[in-house]
Amino acid sequence: MRHDVRVRETTAGPATGGYAKGRIRREDIITAAVAVYGEAGYHGSSLREIAKRAGITHAGLLYYFPTKEALLAAVLERRDAEDAEREQLQAAPGVDVLRHFLALAEHNVRHPGIVDLYSRLAAEAVAEDHPAHDYFVRHYRAAREGVVGSFRALADRGELRPGVDPAAAALTFVALMDGLQVQWLTTPDEVDLVGSLRFYLGGLLTVPLG
Amino acid sequence: MRHDVRVRETTAGPATGGYAKGRIRREDIITAAVAVYGEAGYHGSSLREIAKRAGITHAGLLYYFPTKEALLAAVLERRDAEDAEREQLQAAPGVDVLRHFLALAEHNVRHPGIVDLYSRLAAEAVAEDHPAHDYFVRHYRAAREGVVGSFRALADRGELRPGVDPAAAALTFVALMDGLQVQWLTTPDEVDLVGSLRFYLGGLLTVPLG
DNA sequence: CCTACCGATCGGTAGG
DNA sequence: CCTACCGATCGGTAGG
Numbered sequence: 104m105r106h107d108v109r110v111r112e113t114t115a116g117p118a119t120g121g122y123a124k125g126r127i128r129r130e131d132i133i134t135a136a137v138a139v140y141g142e143a144g145y146h147g148s149s150l151r152e153i154a155k156r157a158g159i160t161h162a163g164l165l166y167y168f169p170t171k172e173a174l175l176a177a178v179l180e181r182r183d184a185e186d187a188e189r190e191q192l193q194a195a196p197g198v199d200v201l202r203h204f205l206a207l208a209e210h211n212v213r214h215p216g217i218v219d220l221y222s223r224l225a226a227e228a229v230a231e232d233h234p235a236h237d238y239f240v241r242h243y244r245a246a247r248e249g250v251v252g253s254f255r256a257l258a259d260r261g262e263l264r265p266g267v268d269p270a271a272a273a274l275t276f277v278a279l280m281d282g283l284q285v286q287w288l289t290t291p292d293e294v295d296l297v298g299s300l301r302f303y304l305g306g307l308l309t310v311p312l313g
Numbered sequence: 314m315r316h317d318v319r320v321r322e323t324t325a326g327p328a329t330g331g332y333a334k335g336r337i338r339r340e341d342i343i344t345a346a347v348a349v350y351g352e353a354g355y356h357g358s359s360l361r362e363i364a365k366r367a368g369i370t371h372a373g374l375l376y377y378f379p380t381k382e383a384l385l386a387a388v389l390e391r392r393d394a395e396d397a398e399r400e401q402l403q404a405a406p407g408v409d410v411l412r413h414f415l416a417l418a419e420h421n422v423r424h425p426g427i428v429d430l431y432s433r434l435a436a437e438a439v440a441e442d443h444p445a446h447d448y449f450v451r452h453y454r455a456a457r458e459g460v461v462g463s464f465r466a467l468a469d470r471g472e473l474r475p476g477v478d479p480a481a482a483a484l485t486f487v488a489l490m491d492g493l494q495v496q497w498l499t500t501p502d503e504v505d506l507v508g509s510l511r512f513y514l515g516g517l518l519t520v521p522l523g
Numbered sequence: 524c525c526t527a528c529c530g531a532t533c534g535g536t537a538g539g
Numbered sequence: 540c541c542t543a544c545c546g547a548t549c550g551g552t553a554g555g
Contacts, residue, residue: 128524146356149549149550150551151548151549162525162526162552163525164524165552166525167524219439222439223439225499226433226435226495227354229433243499244503264516268512271509271512272512275493275509275512275513278493278509281492282495285488286491290450293454293457295484302481302485306474306516359532370542372535372540375534375535375536
């Protein structure tokens with residue numbers, strides 16, 4: 104993997120370590136980048152457009168993030184931080200984790216920009232030399248592992264329909280979330296994102312989702 | 314929709330109407346475009362790279378396809394023609410149609426370039442002003458309608474598990490195919506594309522898939 | 524953080 | 540189909 108994103112280096116930089124103005128500026132730039140990546144993809148985005156939305160020049164942006172890739176790393180880093188924060192409140196493996204994913208889907212429906220960013224980046228990052236490729240490899244693994252634990256716990260309690268393989272159910276669930284997002288973004292009025300996830304899970308469980 | 318792809322105009326052009334050399338050249342260019350779109354996406358592709366793979370200059374390419382969008386239209390046009398050809402042999406609505414989709418998935422696993430192209434384009438074309446947006450709107454509608462008919466036929470024959478909504482099952486099936494493709498391209502060794510589709514369908518049907 | 528610049532690359536055109 | 544070119548835009552750097 105040639106272009107690994109070194110998330111750690113991103114936190115270093117001229118404006119870290121206590122200067123509030125610089126920290127705010129960095130956050131503004133990341134917010135602008137999320138929006139532009141969602142609209143144009145990573146490769147289709149220009150530092151000039153992102154900088155303009157953050158109210159600086161593209162050379163000014165490069166003062167905070169030395170390369171285009173460093174900015175992408177910071178965007179993914181913040182996303183992980185936000186996800187981790189949300190999962191602080193997470194329940195033990197089981198039906199509560201699945202409810203948590205439904206809540207995440209409800210959150211996403213209200214924030215199409217995030218869904219846009221994620222879907223576009225995931226499709227781009229399929230290429231092995233994409234700077235976010237390793238991020239998505241890890242992301243998918245973590246997502247599957249997080250869900251499979253819950254399906255196993257459900258199976259142990261007899262809350263999973265007999266014969267259902269937890270690993271297959273988990274992989275399929277993660278794929279379904281991704282596929283629904285693209286289809287929903289393309290034809291929002293014709294796709295019930297949360298309802299479809301409920302439909303899928305309802306067919307696997309012997310207990311109600313609530 | 315501003316940038317509608319006018320597929321019809323693409324068939325017009327200097328090399329249509331009987332000149333075998335020109336027709337072959339056009340096909341070569343489309344083949345090269347499919348490969349490059351799959352690797353770099355539509356926006357990330359350059360006419361120069363596509364032309365180089367077809368053995369001509371980018372100005373030469375523009376002799377056959379007057380704009381970048383006209384080439385995209387031709388690529389989608391050929392894909393539809395190939396799909397239509399395959400569906401000539403199609404069975405009546407029911408379990409055979411689902412088997413047909415499993416066969417398509419098996420075909421896709423052996424042709425990752427096609428999957429790459431489709432996944433990247435679908436994610437890009439989420440944007441309303443993308444030249445392939447309308448294509449994917451129609452594509453998703455057609456896919457759902459094709460599948461829902463089969464689930465309804467299965468339900469009529471009691472081959473669908475009781476309480477399963479055919480429309481939800483169809484939407485979910487199409488989304489699952491898409492989501493699996495991206496996850497499979499990202500981590501091929503960790504995703505069983507065809508097996509996951511079988512898992513999903515097996516949970517819905519009361520008859521074996523074979 | 525900015526102005527000013529660099530080399531590279533883009534889609535498209537002129538003119539054969 | 541090619542050579543030669545156009546204006547626009549890209550990421551990144553120099554120098555302050």
